[in-house]
Amino acid sequence: MVVDTATGREVGTAVWNYEHGTEGVILSRDPNLARQHPADYVKGTEVSLRKALANARRRVREFGPEQVIGIDTTGSTPLPVDARGRPLAFQKKFSKNPDAMAWLWKDHTGVAEAEEITRLAASIRPQYLVACGGVYSSEWFFSKILHCIRTNPGVAQHAALWVEIADWIPAMLTATETPESITLGICAAGHKAMYNEEWGGYPDREFLGQLHPTLAELRERMKFKPRTVRHAVGGLTREWARRTGLQEGTPVAVGAFDAHLGAIGAGISEGALVKIIGTSTCDIAIAPDDRKLPAIPGLCGIVRGSVLPGYYGLEAGQSAVGDIFNWFVSYIRPDGKKGTHALLAAAAAKLKPGESGLLALDWNNGNRTILVDQRLTGLLVGQTLYTTPAEIYRALVEATAFGALAIIQRFEEYGVTIERVINCGGIAEKNPFVMQIYADVTGRPMMLSRSAQTCALGSAIAGAVAAGKRAGGYDDFSEAQRAMTGLKTRVFTPDPSAYAVYKELYQVYRTLHDAFGTSQWQGSLSHVMKQLIEIRNRTRSRLS
């Protein structure tokens, strides 16, 4: 996306579909495996930059590629590289080996290793878990590397380093990808590789060595001091200037994850929660880093500078939102041909809060925040002999809103006030019905980010700040955000009478949430969902 630094307007856009795998993802028999081929990143960068510039030229008469003053990219997916910084998958012997490719964020092959890391940290380095919600995820850096070391040492021993794609692309564009000179972003380092200045950076050698000697060796080469997105990694090389039509030396900013740059693009500031709502959600808030923030239990990540410099970046999320509605429509297929999202939402919108007598838990895909427990499942209660699909659809939407409120309350319990919510993503834009319920449930205004591409916009803002004011950009983010971000005019404000009913319903939700999700009292039902999963897994393993 090419963005006007004066207004944040999209000047040009382009999409290029990855050529490898199934819709860009390399799959296998193992449903946990999801990889991408790094060749797609190289060609994708070239083609999409060229096409976006061409698109901008077509749309804006006065546009020329020399006007592009800064560049940035998003992630998150780590890949193994050799001593020269080149992806292992570019070597002929590894070109078809998925373990040598990029391990996509949603690759879950390292489940056992993630549990091992969590266990070891809990026993000898509990501080490591505090900043990541108490559980180290299979989606994260060391789980993936350790899994590769354990299951494919042939690939692992050739990896001089593992680099996050949001760091690797800027390095490629600026020819700084050799392991010694590379500049890493704090976002990936802090949220996924346990980097924290409090304990001297990455996890220590002893800790990693207890997991595997190869990890300890790797740690020796990780002498980086990751930076925030306000920094430039370097300038565009002559080679990449030629390949894209951009000017040589154009600053390339430090990369960060999509949600974190999305929060910038949505205009995040203190008091705001940015919700990027899709199949799941990513919820981002910030808090000034001039005072020490208490550990907030259950958050996925608390990382100084991961969103904006000068602030802690706080990441939370719901494991499924759109996915739950999609499950109901696509798997249950209620109401014959009338069971579309549009028709169910229209019928559900006519109902009043509490009218159905239904209540659901939004855990069909587990609970990322605040329980950090993937072994939780969905629940629906209150069905009669007359319960309708529209009532269930509304109960599912309300459940995700209650889940959102639980996250907001957790923030506030630890001193991070959330006064308003800025929503991005397809569901936020296309479903006023959903947004109104979110406002009525949380008692807070729901705003919509003006851009439909907030992550790319945030990335462009980082590029503009890396370029600086003298080059036509900005010297700080607040100035850049003021100029380049905005909200849609429609704001969903809470209806007081609906809010009153939802306050009561939320208490019931919270009762079930705590009963099934925590073991804080006698007679807790926290074993129920896990027991069902255990019986299910046993039955399925007998069948296969």
Next chain:
Amino acid sequence: MVVDTATGREVGTAVWNYEHGTEGVILSRDPNLARQHPADYVKGTEVSLRKALANARRRVREFGPEQVIGIDTTGSTPLPVDARGRPLAFQKKFSKNPDAMAWLWKDHTGVAEAEEITRLAASIRPQYLVACGGVYSSEWFFSKILHCIRTNPGVAQHAALWVEIADWIPAMLTATETPESITLGICAAGHKAMYNEEWGGYPDREFLGQLHPTLAELRERMKFKPRTVRHAVGGLTREWARRTGLQEGTPVAVGAFDAHLGAIGAGISEGALVKIIGTSTCDIAIAPDDRKLPAIPGLCGIVRGSVLPGYYGLEAGQSAVGDIFNWFVSYIRPDGKKGTHALLAAAAAKLKPGESGLLALDWNNGNRTILVDQRLTGLLVGQTLYTTPAEIYRALVEATAFGALAIIQRFEEYGVTIERVINCGGIAEKNPFVMQIYADVTGRPMMLSRSAQTCALGSAIAGAVAAGKRAGGYDDFSEAQRAMTGLKTRVFTPDPSAYAVYKELYQVYRTLHDAFGTSQWQGSLSHVMKQLIEIRNRTRSRLS
């Protein structure tokens, strides 16, 4: 139905549709109101008897109406009668007044009165509640009468007596319907009018008088000693012999409720549970009355002689079984056109116990036994993003099986052993899938009653016993049942490996059952469903 006393074979049948109301039921704006017009009983008796005899004559060459040796009928629905025993609705001024008609079993207009009776009994006559599960129902005798007294005294003051239809039809056929001479059945008296020899028959005058003076006056006229179905009320009158083609003086047995006569028709004996499975279930067991039976909490009724003489008749039931499956198919309408009972059952039958990870509570219409609580609702837990309609359908079937097992366990906890289950009704006959799950969940063989009309067959058996051996019938029920009842050859036996998994799942069901249905521990969730109902009712009342 005309039945061969030697074999139990159906010789002739007839159906006559009531002429009043909607499909025979008089309705109003009040969804709780359900009445029938007694004129339908008179015409129905005449027409259906004549048609059944004609049908028998067509089917069996050697048949003649003079071969009919005994008659009986089922209920249960009370109606107000005048001093001559004639229904008030037969008086011109009352002919269109629903309160003067018969108050159908499922009429729930007396909800408030039922609560009042339960409260008063709990406070001054706790023993009255012991035999009826702790709660006096709005479907029962005094709730209906008290509601009529309170809301329509004009009708109530004209009622010399209220008579159960299973008693009124035999009285009509034998011209013994005047209040002084009428013979009542113990089934209706014991299960619905709190009749028990232990406290001298019906509830005492003081108790009824505290509810309303008119009830106390009514009590003065209720000097009956109700009888079991082995007794004849009298002989068919000349008038009814003429109207039907039967012989004058043919013995008419004491009437009883459909389920209780159904249990006889299904061949009930000690150790057997007869389940009459339809939209809901009625579960009947018996226990010898030569020793005092302990009070069994949660049963709907424990009445000496209500099924067979010499035994306590024990009544339990599930508030919804077929209704829950019907709700899923008809209201949720899953899976487009593939969402029929047959296709869902076929897909669900392919699943293994525990494979879906789902568990449901069978409370969409409350819980009749063992919790006796209509303010409970459905619950489904274990949903993922891939849960299918067939998995939910199976979970709902399993939930009703778990509910059935909870009833069986309650019987056994109090010394009434249930070794086998005899099932009747459409679901039992048409769904081997359901029956196999019931066998696997309960660990007991599921048998099927041979007759598709077990209630009518039981009624015919009572007629044959009332007639006696000399007339070509039987002198006792066990002999009559041996000759006239039978089982289908197909028996569903528990699969040991399925039973093992269901044993585990039942523990989880029982955990949820007790957590949501009882308040026996701290942190109980027994308020959850009631709170949702309370919020729902408040919202709906604001809307209307």
